[in-house]
Amino acid sequence: MGAAWHGFRVSVSALFLLLVAAQVPPPGYDLDDPNAQHDFVAKDLANANRLPEAIESFKANLGVAFMRNKDFGLALRALKKALALNPDDGHAKENMEDQSYEGYRCSTEEEAPKSRELRSLTSAASIGARAKELFARGEKKLGRGFLSLALHINPWVSLELPWVDDIVTEERTRMTYWSGNAYIGWDKTKVEDTINQHFKSDAEPEVYELAIYAWRNLQLVKHSCCGIDNLAVFLSRARKFAHPYVVPFLHLTPDYIPKLKKENKAMYNSFKQWWESNGRKPAPPPAIEFDGKDTWNWEVLQVAFPPDRVPEGWDMFLQAALLYRLNELEGARAAMGEALQINSEIALASDELLPGFTSFAVRPRVAPPSARGKYLICYNPQVGLGNVAVVTVSALNLARITGRTLLIHWNTNVVSRHAWELLDLPGVKLLGEAPADLRSADVKSLYLFHMMDSGMLASVLELLGCSDLSTSLSQPRILTLSSNMYFTPILQTNPHMKSGYDIVPFWQGLQLMMAPSSKAQKRALSYANKTSWGQTAPVVAVHIRSREAGEDNDDWPTEETPPQDLLASLTKCIEQAVQLEFGDVKGWDVYLAATTEKARKVAADHLKQSATNLRRVLSLPKIERNRRTGAGAVDAMAEALLISRADIFIRFVVGTTGFSTFAYMANALRFQSDWAAALPPLRRQGYAPNYVVTAECGPDHRCFEAPPEVRMADVSWHGKYVTGRSCGDVVARLQQKLGCAALKPPRSSDEEEEL
Structure with missing residues (x-):
């Protein structure tokens, strides 16, 4: 009985580490059922002091667990151990005779299991166990490579594999943080999307893989949203060990606590009460440290071994493995290709870690880093088509100024590729078309968002607006950019800008580099002809533009639909604009585009009832309003194309003055008319007359003429201590009028005749 009880305790310990807690099984429990939840039954049996039956259930569950994971060699060992404890165990004997174990039967327990199938390692523990096998074989570099991957997936894998601590302790002073590659890690937007989407439902220990992404996010954004938030949330989810870190971590930057997201403020207050009730203890070692400026350190997340301690090319292989786990197959394939160019023997590791990539062809080694070019990678965040357009043109100008090839990555905004087609412009490529020479530790990241940490914004404004870009950005081989703003005006007014630099205006840059997709063109042309x-x-x-649930609301619409008094102003503004631009006409059509169907219908009904000389209300039928789908992106572009062919353009953002990059894009598309060759010619060349309807610019007027040219979003609200840099106020010198200052009441018909 003593030996059996000892075996039971060993099984309990192993199962708590390896198995997920189960639910109560239904009636009809059977030890031979491979889908039964044996561990739950075993616990109940143990609590009832029915120990022999409990042992049987635990043994069954251990074997089933390994079988479900296709670890047949480990399952066979577990069954052998069960038989050693109880030679009369008929269930273990029956399971050992299962044909699944063919090829795993060994003469001794120490002999490596054999299989007709490739072994697939997925968990940090299984990858770490493989590392130990490699160490035992004398393949220490490869063993450290496998162990490094296990640590990236779970920096706390030593909780399951205690021997890991000994190796990490020896290497600790030379280990570094994960920094990623061109497909994830060099830009905050993809990291944040991964944090929010990929791990949102994971439990422990799977959620520990989130740690390297939350930490990298903090390194990239520093005090801007949402690096501190994301790391705090991760700590709250790692219940087994990380709760004591939550409050001490947030107290490292007390000024940020009021800026936490609403739900995270509630989380902080809850943890703070718990922390105070437990004596305000400091975080356990190793604690998270902060230098008081913009750098955090947490030793446990230094998970990468030095290059000379792992096989050559292992860093790129590791990036491929991580991307593969995220189902980012384009990036995984690119990274794997680079790894094989460096070291073809890495293909042996891919058999176990990247199933499906095993047939990758080995290509010749590429040129050394010194022979490679310089790049600017423009990462598209999750923004609308207008933001994508204005940022990409600004990136084109920055790339030209700094002598770089522009690489465009659709990134988290991958559906944008269904709306745009990249034209064949020298010096511009998609990231996937770039030569395989992007591996580099020499990467500088730029962020420029209208809502970001004021200190970081000040630094970017100083760099782009005041420094000599030919020298200040000459060192990094790879420059990355993520933005939601049109920043070409800052470059144009930089005092070091030389006349020889070819800075193109928005409409021209768009015309040179990008065209609406053929599918969007067909959709728009079909409707126009019909x-x-x-x-x-x-x-x-x-x-x-009306309020949409879940949208970022950059231009802050305040209602789902326009109020009736403002709809009356819209009708009056349309009639006034038609009179001003075309005089007395017998009739006119209105094309309605809206972000919500509710807003479109309310406006259509009002116009039909109240507008004079209105012939038809037109709207693109069966429209997909979800702009995060391919069909939604195509329909948004089709609407922009139709708007670009209108004779008058009126924009209306409910509750604001109507700043809209979508509107600026639609205006610029007026200069790309090849798709509309079969349509009637424009009644007026150049931009169409632009108007804005708003109640935000005083009581006297609600209809205004508006400039059609793109403007940079307002960041002056950050304060002069941010916009005032070494060369003056970089925003004030733009002399651009925004908001109500950019609008003027419509001229009278008499003024038009005088002109």
């Missing part, structure tokens, strides 16, 4: 667009009457395009 409705005889513009053939017999002017078309007034109205774009209504």
Whole structure:
């Protein structure tokens, strides 16, 4: 009985580490059922002091666990151990005779298991166990490579494999943080998307893989949203060991606590009460440290071994493995290709860690880093088509100024590729088309968002607006950019800008580099032909931006639908604009585009009832309003193309003055007209007359003429201590009028005649 009880305790310990807690099984429990939840039954049996039956259930569950994971060699060992404890165990004997174990039967327990199938390692513990086998074989570099991957997946894998601590202790002073590659890790947007989407439902220990991404996010954004938030949330989810770190970590930057997201403030307050009730203890060692400026350190997350301690090319292979786990197959393939170019023998490791990549062809070694070019990688964040357009053109100008090849990565905004097609412009490529020479530790990341940490914004404004970019950005071989702003004006007014630099305006840069996708063009042209667009009457395009659930609301619409008094102003503004631009016409059509169907319908109904000389209300049918799908991106572009062919353009953002990069993009698309060759010619060349309807610019007027050219979003609200840099106020010198200052009441018909 003593030996059996000892075996039971060993099984309990192993199962708590290896198995997920189970639910109560239904009636009809059977030891031979491979899908039964044996461990739950075993615990109940043990609590009832029915120890022999409990032992049987635990043994069954251990074997089933290994079988489910296709670790047949380990399952066979477990069954042998069960038989050693109880030679009369008929269930273990039956399971050992299962044909699944063919090829795993060994003469001794120490002999390595054999299989007709490739072994697939997925968990940090299984990868770490493989590392130990490699150490035993004398393949120490490869063993450290496997162990490094295990640590990236779970920096606390030593909780399951205690021997890991001894190796890490020896290497600790030379280990570094994960920094990623061109596909994830060099830019915050993809990291944040991974944090929010990939691990949101993971339990422990799977959620520990989130740690390297939360930490990298903090390194990249520093005090800006949402690095501190994301790491604090990770600590709250790692219940087994990380709760004592939550409050001490947040107290390292007390000024940020009021800026926490609403839900995270509630989390902090809850943890703070718990922390105070437990004596305000400091975080356990190794604690998270902060230098008081913008750098954090946490020793446990230094998970990468030095290059000379792992096989050559292992860093790129490790990036491939991590991307593969995230189902980012384009990036995984690119990284794997680079790894094989460096070291073809790495293919042996891919058999176990990247199933499906085993047939990768080995290509010749590439040129050394000194022979490679310089790049600017533009990462598209999760923004609308207008933001994508204005940022990409700004990136083109920055790349030209700094002598770099521009690489465009659709990134988290991958559906944008269904709306845009990249034209064949020298010096511009998609990231996936770039030569395989992007591995580099020499990477500088730039962020420029209208809502970001003021200190970081000040640094970027100083760099782009005041420094000599030919020298200040000459050192890093790879420059990465993530933004939601049109920043070309900052470059244009830089005092070091030389006349020889070819800075293109927005409409021209868009025309040179990007075109609406053929699918969007076909969608727009089909509708225009079907409705005889513009053939017999002017078309007034109205774009209504109303509040949408889950949107970022950069231009802050305040309601789902326009109020009735503002709809009356819209009707009056359309009639006034038609009179000003075309005089007395017998009729006109209105094309309505809106971010929500509710807003479109309310506006359409109002116009039909109240507008004079309105012939038709046009709207693209069966529209997909979810802009995060391919169909939604295509439809958004099709609407922009139709708006670009209108004779008058009126924008209407409910509750604001109507700043809209989508509107600026639609205006710029007026200069890309090849798709519309079969349509009637434009009644006016150049930009269409632009108007804005708003109640935010005083009581006297609600209809205003507006400039059609793109403007940079306002960041002056950060304060002059941010915008005032070494060369003056880089925002004030733009002399651009924004908001109400950029709008003027419509001229009268008499003024038009005088002109």
